[in-house]
Amino acid sequence: MAIYGYARVSTTDQDLTLQREALMVAGCLVVREEKVTGTTRSGRSELRTLMEFLQPGDTLMVTRIDRLARSIGDLQDIVRELKAKGVALKATEQPIDTSTAAGKAFLDMLGVFAEFETNLRRERQLEGIAKAKAEGVYKGRKPKLDRATILALKAEGLGGSEIARRLKIGRTSVYRLLRSA
Template structure:
């Protein structure tokens, strides 16, 4: 029966030191770390390795549940996987211990709140983008093709789509699209 730790931050410029120290203090023998978003399980190689390695009687320790997953679906999926292997889940900063009934209930509540927080953040981001678009601040990426030059080469020089594309270093389909839209 071993105690394993899992630490995660979302971006490469964030630091894992605080989580690492807390997991060491919790008695973790091995700590797996990664710097990747927790919104899904994709790309989380260290978590995958850890979940494959854990055995009956082991304990997985995280500092907070949001380090393990950001959606209730992912959190529940991981919890089910751990439970089926006989692995307990504990959090150092939250009263979570899936080995007890109260710990399981608190685990579920925290998971719901973590997902709620993620959804609120997405809504605020979309509201901000909509406001920026309405204010004329957010206009998207600047056009990379000079439409007037494409038209000039076609009308004044009589060049075809292939010649225009080669001269401007763009795809022929882009030339066709521009010529058809005018």
């Protein structure tokens, strides 16, 4: 019976130090860390490793439940998987302990709020983009393909592979543009 920690931040410029320290103080033998979004489980190799490694009687510890999942569906899937393995889930900053009924209920409520927060943030972002577009400020990302340059290089006798290599873009994109020209 061991306690394993999981720490996650969403972006590479965020720091995991506070989470790591809190998990070590809580008695975690090992803390697995990731800098990746929590809105989906895909691409979260450290979480996958932990989920495969945990044994019956172990505890998975996080600082807050939103470090584990940002959608209620993912959270419920993780909790079901942990329960099937006989593993408890606890949080250092929230009264979550899936080995108790009250802890499980609180976990579900926090999961709903984490998902709600993510949806609100997405809505605010889309509103901001719409406003910037209306004001003529937002242009979107710059196109990677420069049609004139590709056509000029083709006119010089270069093939699609060489054009792609020189412009550092995908060969398929070059051929697609040349077909449509």
